[in-house]
Amino acid sequence: MTASPSSSPDVSPEVSREVSREVSRDLTPDASAGPSHALHSPVIAWFEQHARDLPWRRPEAGPWGVMVSEFMLQQTPVSRVLPVYEQWLARWPRPADLAAEAPGEAVRAWGRLGYPRRALRLHGAAAAITERHGGDVPREHAQLLALPGVGEYTAAAVASFAYGQRHAVLDTNVRRVFARAATGVEYPPNATTAAERRLARELLPGDEATAARWAAASMELGALVCTAKSPDCARCPVAGLCAWRLAGKPAHDGPPRRGQTYAGTDRQVRGKLLAVLREAVGPVPQAVLDTVWNEPVQRARALDGLVSDGLVEPLDGGLYRLPQTRPGA
Incomplete structure (x- = not known):
């Protein structure tokens, strides 16, 4: 996939197209030589030096x-x-x-x-x-x-x-690195697209060992340097090749990015109910669960959802516990 930097008031369309062509020449695999381009060596070398000991x-x-x-x-x-x-x-x-x-x-x-x-x-x-x-x-x-x-x-x-096999591994960090370095946009789409999968395959090194290292290295780069809120371009080993940076870091102009609201949501209520059940040594009466959240309709909805998801087992007599049998077993 050729790079396609987003339009920016500071960058003319002609400059953007030229940046795209320059980056594309580095990133597009040469069919006669196998997948090989400028991102691999610097990212993997950076990973060898800076990878966390996990x-x-x-x-x-x-x-x-x-x-x-x-x-x-x-x-x-x-x-x-x-x-x-x-x-x-x-x-x-x-x-x-x-x-x-x-x-x-x-x-x-x-x-x-x-x-x-x-x-x-x-x-x-x-x-x-x-x-x-x-x-x-x-x-x-x-x-x-x-x-x-x-x-x-x-x-x-x-x-x-x-x-150590050769597979395109696309998590949020990798998608963000590829969006910026190759596609020239600040953030990837909310959901993984066919175009992203195609780009990931194009960027995949040809041999298994290098491909596996590349997968880990590009993921670590996104986690530590090319972060969502504060990308540290001064520390980035491929800053000189990054389509987004070369285009002047155009601001995100796609759909609003999804937030991570938690307070007051059903997720919070579910978490509180599960916390009681995790700490209990036996089945928990409905009356005890009723104390964790004041809003009865939301509380009942959250509990029903936990039961439906197989996370909680209802018992006779208004008792609840964590599941003891595997679904379908």
């Missing part, structure tokens, strides 16, 4: 540790994930260890990471790995994608980070 990047983490980290890191910062990750792997060092316990224990251990359905999905994936693959996280992308709760991103990330 436990899921260490060899001892193994594929299971990588998979656990990918579930936890979705929409959750590293600082919040680290303590829960360490406790999780200490308790469940293998998929079979997690699969042997009730799904409610996964929800309990998930704590306050947020989006607790991820805990149920990870438990379901662990059960499937145990039943279908002898307890070993599969290597094949198609087999990973067939696991419950594993989507395109997670399958590509595990295949790349755990097994």
Whole structure:
């Protein structure tokens, strides 16, 4: 995909087109030579020097540790994930260890990471790995994608980070780096597009080892340097190639970016209800749950949603608990 910087009052269309052509010459793969362009070496070299020492990047983490980290890191910062990750792997060092316990224990251990359905999905994936693959996280992308709760991103990330395979790994950080460096816009679209996937494939190095390193390096660059609110272009190893910077950093002119409102939402109420159930040693009466939120209609809606999502089990007598059986089991 050729770069297409956004229009800006400070940059004429002719200049923008010229910037686009210059960046495109660096980024468009040469079919005769295989995918190779100017971004790879500086980004990977920067990563080798500045990558954070994270436990899921260490060899001892193994594929299971990588998979656990990918579930936890979705929409959750590293600082919040680290303590829960360490406790999780200490308790469940293998998929079979997690699969042997009730799904409610996964929800309990998930704590306050947020989006607790991820805990149920990870438990379901662990059960499937145990039943279908002898307890070993599969290597094949198609087999990973067939696991419950594993989507395109997670399958590509595990295949790349755990097994060193060649896959385009597109998370929010990578999408932002590519949007700025290659496409010349400040932010990517709200949802991943076919054009972004095509660009990611075009930017993917040809050999597996370099492709896997590139996936991790471009993600780290977005997390540490090319951040959403305060990009540090002075520290960026590809600032001289960045289409957005060369075009004068045109302001975002697309749809409004989605916020992360929490206070007063059903999400907050769900979190409060789950907090009571996580701390309880047995089933919790409805009357206790009624004390966590004053608005009865919203509280009932949140509780019904938790039951519908399989995060809470209703019992006779107006009692509730974390789930003890796997959905469909």
